[in-house]
Amino acid sequence: MSHVGVPRGTSRKRRSLALLTTGVLTLPVLAGCSSGDDAATRVAVTPQDIAPAARAQVAEGGTVNWAIDAMPATLNAFQADADSATTRITGALLPTLFPLDAKGSPQLNPDYLESAKVVDTEPQQVVLYRLNQQAVWSDGREIGAPDFVAQWRALSGKDSAFWTARNAGYDRIEKIERGADDLEVKVTFTKPYADWRSLFSPLYPKQVTGSPDAFNDGARTTLKATAGPFRLGKVDKETGSVTLARNPRWWGSPAKLDSLVFKAVEPQDRAAALTEGKVDVADIDAAAANRIVQAARDTGGNGAPPAHGPGSEVTPAQALRSWALAHGSDEEAAQEAQEARDEKAKAAKAYATEQSDLRAYAVRKSLEPAYTQLALNGESGPLADDRVRRAVARALDRQELADAVLRPLGLPAEPLGSHLALAGQPVYKDGSDALGSQDTKEAQALLADAGWTREGALKKTDGTKAGSEGEKQKGTEKAEKEKAEKEKAEKEKGEEKAGSATDDGKTNDAARREPSKDDGLYIVGDDNKPGEAEGAATHVIAPAPAAAVQSAALLRQVGRLGETGTSEDAPARITAQDRQPGGAAGAYAPAGTAAPAQAPDSARGPLGKDGKPLTLRFVLPSGPGSESLRSVGDKIAAMLDTIGIRTEITKVSDDSYFQDHVASGDYDMALYSWPATAYPATDDRPIFAKPVPATDGSLLVEQNYTRVGTDHIDQLFDEAVSELDEGAARDLMKQADARIWAAAGSIPLFQRPQLVAADRKLVNVGAFGFGVPHYQDIGFKKPQSAGAPANQKK
16 A cells, blocks of 8 residues: 655665765774674564465465556566556566565575575675576576576666666676576676675566667566466556466466456545455555454444444434424424435445445554654754754654554554664664663753753844754845844934833834734744734734643643543644644734743743744645654654754645655655665665765765765675675674664654455455565465355456
């Protein structure tokens, strides 16, 4: 299922998009970051939930309709616009030499390989593949060295005519040749490559990779040959479906299903597609999962409606009043009441029917091989200071965030401790100690050391905010200062202007103006609002005293409340309202009310420097599928508020969120996800590589959208990718992760939930976690009694 906040092209084939060269300097190794006792750092893996069944228990035949986000833009997984649909479909059609197991480790695939190993390291690394002698393409040709050679030449980066998204690993190959016989493929590297198992997966036939035209255009909508348990049938853009049929030339265990149909269904339309029987398998969100669980629990016996959905909120008293109105003497009121009752009854009946249909499905859940992080843009503004970034990180209660997302789903809620691996993978080690755990006092000390204090916020401001917007205003500071001095001189000229001051001594009315119609409500300290006249004093709409006390009391509870539903959500909503026009009801006094004074040593209040408040722009997606991400964002904003950091939450469309804001650097803070990988030395390097200046003065950031990196981190990645000793390579990756934590450019929060709706009769399919589907084993479970399997029409 598509998730907003996941960078486009996050399949393993595209993580290293637009690889660039980064300089490396020799730096001392970070002390105390070696792996030590690996047994002490091992964490249990959340198991798959796929309704496993032996092949003997799976019926022959049938069709499964599987929801994908959209029609694949291409069937070439090595092109820049390959997506999750490309990965899903090609997984059933093409060879994967080392698929991941349930623990996220690559394992040799016996359907294609008899063996694969490093046979020489000096003077060069040599890998010898021995192919399964039965392995053939769907056109009958044996899989062999010519296919390896063609793919290497297409992806090596030496021929620019091939439009490839990456060349990592392939650029280290010197030559590929036939071994002792046609079943052996010998690959020689120019320099050591630890992640050699990542290569040639998927493996395409030479008909696809042998020429630029075939590679660039020919493989976008069709494949001339395949070599999986299924073959490509029909790609129908009108119906938004891709049909795969059982491959008669497949030499392995034959596919149980006759066909697999991948259907494009938008995430928000999944529940409707399930109730209408259009799909049998679909990634779903928490709301759809709850409906399916409720449907299984609530059978609606004795004709009673479900205890949820339309009409369930009506109390007996309200129902009685509605009946009385519908049968009253006022004909007009009775008609309106009856129409409303009929409409509610119709909606309740439709909902009950949908719930009845959803009982045919089960929710299968695990943790997705991807993690959500808080990204801190270190290119400019306050977050360019590593002390401020570390303060933000130390203010976060990552356990609370993980609990909020995962516990309601019944999944393990553990904060993630690594940028480079997920819990259970061999490389995983909790490196968060390099940054430190949640500590409000330490966060405040870091901010004070960086010059952000409450006294700094109380100084007279020049109308400029700290943060991204503040950077844009620096060029006008001198002019504003001169203007202020000129106004001061004019004020001192005559008795008439001096007398215009208010009697209570609060504010000079000469600097005031009446609020214009486009003035918005904004928090104390926010300047340059719409309609503010140039040179006019800042107008604030201050909290009324009683409301201010109440708001402060509520905000102090944030971070301490447990999972108690409504009481937990209220402070987050209030915090969000504090930051936007039209905030909490009763929290603002009329325009012109002076802000209540706050002592410099107050335990709460905004931080500032030279009168400029510390404000960070938090960009979040606004679409219907992003509620969970926005909820996490609200909690983070509340946590930062407790240490005096303001956040301005900006909600943007899902379509523009990543490309126009995250990738372009138009944010201070953002939430998005990266997928897991078994090859962090290769796949994660561009995500954490130190940005380098381009000739035009801009930064080349590869995929490091936080713009935070160091030469030492780059050095550790480069050493690890060339280290053939697996234990030593893992140690280097753990050291790199500790350095990434210390740099505080991105803060891993939690592994994402994976929720899949599947027909209850289907087996060997669902939430796969780290693992990959065994497409040939998916099917309908045989009934317990004799007879044909039910519902094999699909």
